[in-house]
Amino acid sequence: MLVELGDRVSVLPGGVNIGVLRGDNHRCVLIDAGLNETSAKKALKAVRQAGGKVVAILTTHAHADHFGGNAAVVKRTGARVYAPAFDEAVLRYPLLQPMTLFAGADPLETLRGNFLLADPSPVDEVVQPGSLLVEGIEVEVVTLAGHSPNQVGYLVDGVFFCADVVLPESVLAKYKIPYLCSVTDHLGALDTAEAVACQVAVPGHGEQVESLAGLVRANRALVLEVMERVSFLAREPVTAEGILTDLLNYYAAAVTDAPSFYLLQPTVYAFLSHLHRQGRLTHEVRHGQSLWVAC
Numbered sequence: 001m002l003v004e005l006g007d008r009v010s011v012l013p014g015g016v017n018i019g020v021l022r023g024d025n026h027r028c029v030l031i032d033a034g035l036n037e038t039s040a041k042k043a044l045k046a047v048r049q050a051g052g053k054v055v056a057i058l059t060t061h062a063h064a065d066h067f068g069g070n071a072a073v074v075k076r077t078g079a080r081v082y083a084p085a086f087d088e089a090v091l092r093y094p095l096l097q098p099m100t101l102f103a104g105a106d107p108l109e110t111l112r113g114n115f116l117l118a119d120p121s122p123v124d125e126v127v128q129p130g131s132l133l134v135e136g137i138e139v140e141v142v143t144l145a146g147h148s149p150n151q152v153g154y155l156v157d158g159v160f161f162c163a164d165v166v167l168p169e170s171v172l173a174k175y176k177i178p179y180l181c182s183v184t185d186h187l188g189a190l191d192t193a194e195a196v197a198c199q200v201a202v203p204g205h206g207e208q209v210e211s212l213a214g215l216v217r218a219n220r221a222l223v224l225e226v227m228e229r230v231s232f233l234a235r236e237p238v239t240a241e242g243i244l245t246d247l248l249n250y251y252a253a254a255v256t257d258a259p260s261f262y263l264l265q266p267t268v269y270a271f272l273s274h275l276h277r278q279g280r281l282t283h284e285v286r287h288g289q290s291l292w293v294a295c
């Protein structure tokens, strides 16, 4: 069931929240299409029941749970797909996602499940930050890079679809260490998201909120806490994998399979490059080991 958030803006709550914008002549635009064909069909049905038809998808970022439904929507409707620069490459070549997690190599079969390997999506328009006109609707594209290389949020009529720049506190409590591509960019994105003037913010997961302040605070605090822990662990020379092992034990994170382990491997690297950039860590290769040491 669509939840109305404005005259021409609504959301279909789900595992991934799917935004629906209504243009002229019942022409509708989705914001993300969810994980797969099932979520895509649900969105198409909800729009049809509201008397609309889907003609476009605005993708927030290149994670399979957000764009995995694109192919099914395009197949059924011929919708045009909009996606942010850089991330759009992953929509077209989705193997890049599990490949990136697996150090750039041919990924294990267990990393090729639904959540990490989506069906390929066409990309018709590469979006840039700033204003975008889609089906007569003015959309402000907001850069929220960090969670993915070039994630964006979409602001329409005071409703801010802010993707995964913030995760709900329940998710933070469960996974402890949130997946990140760039800690440097993500800290900037949290500031950006908090400063966006909106009446309602709709994160990619969880409930919509009137203000992002609380979620931004919780997400920022966790990132800073993990960062201090990484820095502490590097008081003696340590490998990235050693850091990951310690973090998992320290936070008693329930990571027992390849997908959840390999999602966190780049996350550790995101903290390492951030701390290195800040001059808080040095890196050296010694005795065949890649070692990190706090300054």
Ligand SMILES: [Zn+2]
Pocket (backbone or CB within 6 Å): 061, 063, 066, 147, 164
């Ligand atoms: Zn994501």
